[in-house]
Each structure stands twice: as C-alpha cells, then as structure tokens.
Amino acid sequence: MSQTLAPLAAAPDHLLAGRTVLQIVPDLQSGGAERATVEMAEAxxxxxARCLVASRGGRMVSELQSKGGVWTPFPAATKNPVAMALNSLRLARIIREEGVDIVHARSRAPAWVAYYATRRTGAKLVTTYHSAYDGASPIKLRYNAIMASGDVVIAISEFAAQRIRRLHPEAADRVVVIPRGADLRFFSPLAVSPARVERLRVEWGLAAHERVVLLPARLAARKGHAVTIEAVKRLAEEGADDIRVLFVGDPHSDSxxxxxxxxIARAGVGDLVRIVGHCEDMPAAYLAAAVIIAPSTEPEAFGRVAIEAQAMGAxxxxxxxxxxxxxxxAPPxxxxxQATGWRVPPGDxxxxxxxxxxxxxxxxxxxDEMMLRARDNVQSRFSIEHMQHATLEVYRRLLQR
Known part of the structure; x- marks a missing residue:
C-alpha cells in the first residue's frame, strides 16, 4: 500500500532547516523531472534547507538559482559504466565535503551513481519514478530496478506505483505516491496578459482567425506526433482549413x-502543421490555443501537459x-x-x-463550464504546494529514522 503523507504543518520546520539535500538529474534543459527539481529547490x-543540484546544466539553471538552489556542475548524463563508477566516487566526495544528508535521484544513470555514493557515505537516498520504464528484457529490468532502490521510492501517479509493485515487489513497502503539481500562480489565466498571448501568436505567424491545436512535447515517437498528422489529414479532408497544429518542443533527434x-509533406498538410520548437512562455501558449493535445502512444507515468492545460482552463x-x-x-x-477533457485510444x-x-x-x-471544472480539478488534486509539502515530509521522515 502507498503511504499516506501528513501535511507540511504537521511537522516542525527545524527538522530540515540547516540540512542539505542534493538532487541529481542528467541536465536542466527541459522536462518534467527537471521542472520538479527546480520546484523542490524552491521548497x-x-x-x-540548502539544495544542491548535480547536473550538466541547461537553460533552467538561472531559474534554479533564482529560487534558492545551487547548481553543482556534474556529468550526470553519462551512461558509460566506467564514467559512472568514477562519478560515484566523485559524488561521494561532494556528499562528504558539503555535508549532504539526503540525495534525491530522478533518472536511472544518476540513480546508479547516487546509490553507490550514498552507500559509501551513509546519506539517505530518495528516488522518483518519473517514467513508465518498460523492463522488456532481464537486462533492462535490472537497469531500471535502480529507480526502486531508494530508501523511499516516489511514484508520481497510482499507475506508476502499480508498475513499481508489479516489476519490483521488493520495493512495495517503500513506495509513496506524490503526483506532480502545477504552479497555479504561474499557470493561471489571470496571470497572463493579452499582450503575451498576442506576441506569441505573432511569433508563430498566426492570422487572427486561425485556431491553434497545440501539441506541447519533446519531438519523440512516443509523444504521438505521427498519429496527430494523420488526424489532421482527416480534418483537412473535411474542410477544416482554419486550424493550425503546432508541435512545440525540442527535438529528440534531428532524424x-x-x-x-x-x-507532413506526404499527408499534404504542410499548410496546417508546423514544428515551432521550444517555447519559453507556456502559460501564454496554452491560452493561445483552442485545444491542447497529448496523444501519447505509450503509457506515461504522469501527464504534466494535461495538468498545466487544465490549470489554464484549456x-x-x-x-x-x-x-x-x-x-x-472524461466519459464514459x-x-x-463533469468532464474536464477527452480521452481517446492511443494511436487512433x-x-x-x-x-x-x-x-x-x-x-x-x-x-467556460469545462474551464472551471478543469481548473478546480487541478487545484484540488495536483497543486505544486501538495507536491512540495509531501516531498518535504518524505525528507523529514528519513531524517527522523
């Protein structure tokens, strides 16, 4: 069973004050794990408490530092076994020199490094199961198992928790479910000026009458870009020529x-579908869109886009x-x-x-009615405050052991 977490107010702050937590993540470029890293640094x-982040860096470093985190340059992205072994020794040295009490790993290669470093130093280890790791082969299952090896294993959804228990039953009593959260100060329709929305539409070259279907995700096969192109082809055949489908996100690869x-060219929808790259102002992007889609073709451990879009009332x-x-x-x-959106079969x-x-x-x-229901859904179940408080409670419990 998943543990039930007490609210922040139930535990005195001095248990974490003056303590040091080190989070380790491959980079700070973009993505859900990276966003959660910055949010926990702020908390x-x-x-x-003092929060160090060991990472090779990226565009989110300045935000991390502005919220009180300390970036520690570290080659955490490497998957080379020899480099990982050396990284473990290097991380153990940082743990000792900085007086780190807890290490929080958010990806597999960094988690292997953190596991051996914490075992050498006595620091506590927390892992967060950010992805629906498949375990398609015994070797892959063993590699993925490191994410279930923390003193506490955070699952970001009930789906992820069930997957951990099925694939790694030995970790069942260490699993805590803490859903990801949206920052409702940032993702709020009232916090975005019309000028920001208009600036983005101009940047994207949109006419006033054109309605945006937004797919905000890294360009990767599992995110559903291919099935979206096929869906747009069908809409175009029905005469939907006033929509513009925008793929917003960094490419996984140039190929x-x-x-x-x-x-897109083969489907004949080059006038309707555009790849626009990274967007710095996602709240404005959600408001600029008529509908947000996240048509993943493989199971995901959470859906950050879905909660952000609902928070914006999109x-x-x-x-x-x-x-x-x-x-x-969603129905049925x-x-x-009472619906806050739609769910469709993957790949359809x-x-x-x-x-x-x-x-x-x-x-x-x-x-308007759906917008109110969607935002209430996020406020009551997926706020950043709940995620931060629940994770701080995990840290406190570890320090009390």
Whole structure:
C-alpha cells in the first residue's frame, strides 16, 4: 500500500532547516523531472534547507538559482559504466565535503551513481519514478530496478506505483505516491496578459482567425506526433482549413524531426502543421490555443501537459493509457457535465480527429463550464504546494529514522 503523507504543518520546520539535500538529474534543459527539481529547490529554500543540484546544466539553471538552489556542475548524463563508477566516487566526495544528508535521484544513470555514493557515505537516498520504464528484457529490468532502490521510492501517479509493485515487489513497502503539481500562480489565466498571448501568436505567424491545436512535447515517437498528422489529414479532408497544429518542443533527434517533416509533406498538410520548437512562455501558449493535445502512444507515468492545460482552463485531449485516466476526467467513466477533457485510444487517428472536432465546436458557455471544472480539478488534486509539502515530509521522515 502507498503511504499516506501528513501535511507540511504537521511537522516542525527545524527538522530540515540547516540540512542539505542534493538532487541529481542528467541536465536542466527541459522536462518534467527537471521542472520538479527546480520546484523542490524552491521548497527547500523556503524551509531553511540548502539544495544542491548535480547536473550538466541547461537553460533552467538561472531559474534554479533564482529560487534558492545551487547548481553543482556534474556529468550526470553519462551512461558509460566506467564514467559512472568514477562519478560515484566523485559524488561521494561532494556528499562528504558539503555535508549532504539526503540525495534525491530522478533518472536511472544518476540513480546508479547516487546509490553507490550514498552507500559509501551513509546519506539517505530518495528516488522518483518519473517514467513508465518498460523492463522488456532481464537486462533492462535490472537497469531500471535502480529507480526502486531508494530508501523511499516516489511514484508520481497510482499507475506508476502499480508498475513499481508489479516489476519490483521488493520495493512495495517503500513506495509513496506524490503526483506532480502545477504552479497555479504561474499557470493561471489571470496571470497572463493579452499582450503575451498576442506576441506569441505573432511569433508563430498566426492570422487572427486561425485556431491553434497545440501539441506541447519533446519531438519523440512516443509523444504521438505521427498519429496527430494523420488526424489532421482527416480534418483537412473535411474542410477544416482554419486550424493550425503546432508541435512545440525540442527535438529528440534531428532524424526524427526530418521524419516528421517528410510525413507532413506526404499527408499534404504542410499548410496546417508546423514544428515551432521550444517555447519559453507556456502559460501564454496554452491560452493561445483552442485545444491542447497529448496523444501519447505509450503509457506515461504522469501527464504534466494535461495538468498545466487544465490549470489554464484549456480544453485538453489525452490518450487513455498510463496515468492519464487519473488526471483528465472524461466519459464514459465521468458524466459529460463533469468532464474536464477527452480521452481517446492511443494511436487512433479517427478518434483523435473526432475529439479535436468536438473541442473546436463547443459553445462559449460549454467551454467556460469545462474551464472551471478543469481548473478546480487541478487545484484540488495536483497543486505544486501538495507536491512540495509531501516531498518535504518524505525528507523529514528519513531524517527522523
């Protein structure tokens, strides 16, 4: 069973004040694990603890530092076994020199490094299961098992927790479910000026009448870009020429980007689908869109896009796999008048096209009602404050042992 966590107020702050927590993550470029790293650095600073982040760095370093975290340059992304062994010795030295009490690992290669470093030094180890690691072979299963080897193992959804218990039953009594959270100060329609939205639409070259279908995700096969192109082809055949589908995110590889561009050309939807790259102002991007889609073709441990879109009151369509059913309330499990979005079968271009069509044809009152339900869903279940407080409680419990 998952542990139930007490609220922050139930434990005195002095248990963490003056303590040092080191988070280790491959880089600070973009992504859910990286975002959570920065958010926990902020929470630790607020209770008087010191937070180090061992990483090779990236565009989020300045934000980390502005929120009280300390970046420690570290080659955490390497998967070379020899380099990882040397990294373990190097990390152990940092733990001793900096007086680190807890190491929090958020990815597999860094977790292997952290495991041996904490065993050498006596520091506590927390791991967060950020992905739905597959375990398709015994070797892969063994490599993935490190994410279930922490003194506490954080699952970011019930789906992830069930997966950990099934693949790594020895860790069942160390699993704590702490969903990811959205910063409702940042992801709020009231916090975004119309000028920000208009600036982004101009940057993307959009006409006033064009409606945006936004897919915000790293360009990778499992994120559903290919099925989206097929869905757009169907919509175009029906005469939907006023939509613009934007792929927002860094490419996983240049070859995959070229493959997407070729598919867009073959489908004849080059006028409708664009790859626009990284976006710095995601709250404005959500407001600039008529509908947000996250049509992943493989199960995911959470759905950060889905909670951010709901927090902004934007209609959202997700694949009905992984943790998405926990995040987006949708028929048939939820009555239409209580729905916060749509869930469609993964890889089904026809159902995805139908959901996009339905979202685009909502009346203004229907959209407003869904917006209120969606934001309330995030406020009550997926706030950043709950994620921060629950994780701080994990740290406190470890220090009390």
């Amino acid at each position: 630790l600073a607020q209770v008087g 995959f980007r070229r493959a997407l561009e070729a598919q 209609p959202v369509i997700v694949s009905d796999i992984g943790a998405s059913p926990e995040i987006v309330l 499990q939820t009555p239409p008048q 271009a026809g159902r995805l096209a139908a959901a996009i069509r339905e979202a685009l044809t909502m009346t203004a009152s229907m959209r």
